[in-house]
Amino acid sequence: MGAEFLFQGATIQRLLAGLGVTLRISLLSVGLSIPLGVLMGMLFMRRNPVLRAVLRVYLDFIRVMPQLVLLFLVFFGSATAFGLNFSGEVASVIVFTAWGAAELGDLVRAALESIPRSQYDSAFALGLTSRQTFLRVVLPQALRRLLPPSVNLVTRIIKTTSLCMLIGVVEVVRVGQQIIDFNRFDYPQSALWTYAVLALLYFVICWPLSLLSRWLEKRSSS
């Protein structure tokens, strides 16, 4: 079959270690994005026009930039401009946190804005304080709307970390390439098999998230 190389030496272990790097970058970025994104979303709701404009520009900047350009900008740019030598992994976490926080901030803003004014009015008429209104009425409703797209964002972040190999991070796709290079002459089919395994690994990680997102969406619309 030509796939024997997958079970020789430490191939599988190396792939799993690469997957560990992928997940480490993703989870760190997501973990940092959540508080920053929630903060951004709440700052959006302040209705301060200057603050809103600044956040808007930041969000649009992050959105229109290809993630790869952001990675190069942080990894090479900060080294040449400020003499900051980030490791590839740190640069990756910075970029994916900046991206995740921006996207999540916009999701939080949309979720909070989707709560009708009349919900605040009813709570006010019942005598609830604005804090009670936020915690007991607005936040639970906003979370329901926020969860499905947020889980989708996590899968997008995980998939996009494959770009990190271009700034020297040895994550799962990079490990795969190393394996292909190593086995090129003995196993001409190694590229096909290795990429198939990579696809399977991403599928195993992202598919449950995709199912979770769909389930949350169904639950929140009922």
Next chain:
Amino acid sequence: MMQSIPSVLTLRDVHKSFDGNVVLDGIDLSIQSGEVVVLVGPSGCGKSTLLRCVIGLEEIDSGEILLDGEVVSGRQRSQEARSRMGMVFQSYDLFPNMSVLDNVTLAPTLVRGIGKAEAEERARALLARVGLADKADARPSTLSGGQQQRVAICRALAMDPEVLLLDEVTAALDPEMVHEVLQVVLELADDGLTMLIVTHEMSFARAIADRVIMLDGGQVVEEGGADFFEAPRTERAKAFLSTFEFHRSGSRVRA
């Protein structure tokens, strides 16, 4: 005789405008305990704004709003002062993230600090009173409009309001559900609840009102008892009431 009873709610020369549009142009009003006052008038005459000002959802530009002789006026009124009035809205606005029972117990437990068990017992009694005892654990979204509006009334009543404000509570309902809601409101009136009601249901207004106040152009144009409907005194009131009647002018041409 009326003067000897202290009024629960008093408005003194209340003015309110939105972006230069005068909506309330000097409203004086006082409601005695147990009295049911119905506000009528054409769309945009300021009825709903008046209710929103009374409960503090809108700031007033000038004048005073007093609850039990104590000035409460704007949005910044104390939580305690706010919780002494109740309001039911046209679109019910129940909290969709909680059960019917939790909708009713939320404010008593949070604002009044009543224990959960006691609040639930009271809530169940209120729900039973409006015929919804079996819906306590349901989500609001599974209820009909009329049922949701009855829950909204329970939610407001759970705070034992001194005055209940009803803002066109049947305007968003299908005709067959209007009656079940208004029947509940009529029973509240019989129990002596003080209410200020905005409605377009003239037969209901006639049945429930101790006093009718007609607003137009942000001012009180006529005030009277239930006889307002039979014998309006002002031309504007006559013209307004005539919009609820239909007369055929000619005979139908047969094909």
